[in-house]
Amino acid sequence: MTAIAPLPVAAAPTHDESLDALWMPFTANKAFKAKPRMLVGAKDMHYVADDGREILDGAAGLWCVNAGHCRKPIVEAVQKAVATIDFAPAFQMGHPATFQLASELTELLPRGLDRVFFSNSGSESVDTALKMALAYWRARGQTQRTRFVGRMRGYHGVGFGGISVGGIAPNRDAYAGQLLPHVSHLPTTHDLARNAFSRGMPKHGVELADALLPIIAEHGPDTTAAVIVEPMAGSTGVLVPPVGYLERLRAICDQHGILLIFDEVITGFGRLGAPFAAQHFGVTPDMIAMAKGITNATIPMGATAVRRDIHDTIVAATERGIELFHGYTYSGHPIATAAALATLKLYRDEGIFERAAALMPLWEDAVHSLAGEPHVIDIRNIGIVGAIEMSTRDGMMGARAMDAMNACFWNENLLVRITGEIIALSPPLIVSESQVGEIVDRVRRVLRSIA
Numbered sequence: 001m002t003a004i005a006p007l008p009v010a011a012a013p014t015h016d017e018s019l020d021a022l023w024m025p026f027t028a029n030k031a032f033k034a035k036p037r038m039l040v041g042a043k044d045m046h047y048v049a050d051d052g053r054e055i056l057d058g059a060a061g062l063w064c065v066n067a068g069h070c071r072k073p074i075v076e077a078v079q080k081a082v083a084t085i086d087f088a089p090a091f092q093m094g095h096p097a098t099f100q101l102a103s104e105l106t107e108l109l110p111r112g113l114d115r116v117f118f119s120n121s122g123s124e125s126v127d128t129a130l131k132m133a134l135a136y137w138r139a140r141g142q143t144q145r146t147r148f149v150g151r152m153r154g155y156h157g158v159g160f161g162g163i164s165v166g167g168i169a170p171n172r173d174a175y176a177g178q179l180l181p182h183v184s185h186l187p188t189t190h191d192l193a194r195n196a197f198s199r200g201m202p203k204h205g206v207e208l209a210d211a212l213l214p215i216i217a218e219h220g221p222d223t224t225a226a227v228i229v230e231p232m233a234g235s236t237g238v239l240v241p242p243v244g245y246l247e248r249l250r251a252i253c254d255q256h257g258i259l260l261i262f263d264e265v266i267t268g269f270g271r272l273g274a275p276f277a278a279q280h281f282g283v284t285p286d287m288i289a290m291a292k293g294i295t296n297a298t299i300p301m302g303a304t305a306v307r308r309d310i311h312d313t314i315v316a317a318t319e320r321g322i323e324l325f326h327g328y329t330y331s332g333h334p335i336a337t338a339a340a341l342a343t344l345k346l347y348r349d350e351g352i353f354e355r356a357a358a359l360m361p362l363w364e365d366a367v368h369s370l371a372g373e374p375h376v377i378d379i380r381n382i383g384i385v386g387a388i389e390m391s392t393r394d395g396m397m398g399a400r401a402m403d404a405m406n407a408c409f410w411n412e413n414l415l416v417r418i419t420g421e422i423i424a425l426s427p428p429l430i431v432s433e434s435q436v437g438e439i440v441d442r443v444r445r446v447l448r449s450i451a
Ligand SMILES: Cc1ncc(COP(=O)(O)O)c(C=O)c1O
Pocket: 120, 121, 122, 123, 124, 126, 155, 156, 157, 158, 230, 234, 235, 263, 264, 265, 266, 291, 292
């Protein structure tokens, strides 16, 4: 009889075991638990760490706290709502505030996108958009239009739809290829060789939109349901669209009757100084997926806005009963709705988008002042977003950026976001001019210290 090999004896834990039960999302769990970075409070531009330090928020949490933390009008609206109506079924029942929120959103959205469906996250708002695209073509009798076109280095959340159209290999590889069929990808617009250190939109790369043409030619002109892109790709390192690129994509989609979806989960709600990036870039898609800043991240919420005729076509195709077999228990949840209404009012009352727009030139200069610091190979910016790309140390992708994030947090009391070898900056839009200087000075010291 062969002996069963004993299981390896677990090494003695080197960390606080009370952290073990939580499986953290998109986190190196072992490394985190060995040296946890804990946040216990937040107000305006700062977090409070568990050791009492004030951490300047250079990332708006996760690109989402656009009006700053724990803002009183939002807190009070949530408190009032939770004591008034904790939950209302979203199916076959209505809650007046949710209708009001949909109407208010249409005032911010590009003209024509005036039908809104609620969900709870960016991932859900993206999957909702993809399903609506398929339902639309089916309603029009074009059932062969099932192909989606995403883009390399696109991030569209973690649903099976989102990872299929997304262009990030590690987000897909773990799942044994069980993805949506009929998906193609455009090349990324990131082109360091031609565009490094561009201020705002890079000059080169409009022709990359033409990569849609061979995809259309290969699969037949009338098989593509929709193209989905982030107007500015945030999560994969602040990839700003080249001049003319989005217009070209729009034109090709129009020529071939293909729907264009903008994933504005990061760019929505003032990040580029306009309500949506669509308005900033002057290109109107057929659908917009949004989340994050819709409630200033206070309560989870997502939404998908579509052109009125897309909605009308789907609704008209069913004579009686439910027109779209889709929805979430918490679609338009009353507390999230209250948070969103208070957030939109705060954005209006404080002119937060206009404020961001006015700050953009100063932000651009500040971020680009980091050019020339050790290991910096590119600086990018658009709206109140910046990226510092560094060279990779000894083939260890991401190690330098991880050191930078830790040094920012532990030594400089600054929260930044990293991806690959890129430090991404996207502070709340209430950031003051002197805080912009603080953020950049702290990053500069970190770049020098980790050199
Ligand atoms: C462009 C984009 N789409 C979708 C998502 C997913 O959003 P969520 O994490 O709320 O599901 C994100 C999250 O960062 C995002 O940046």
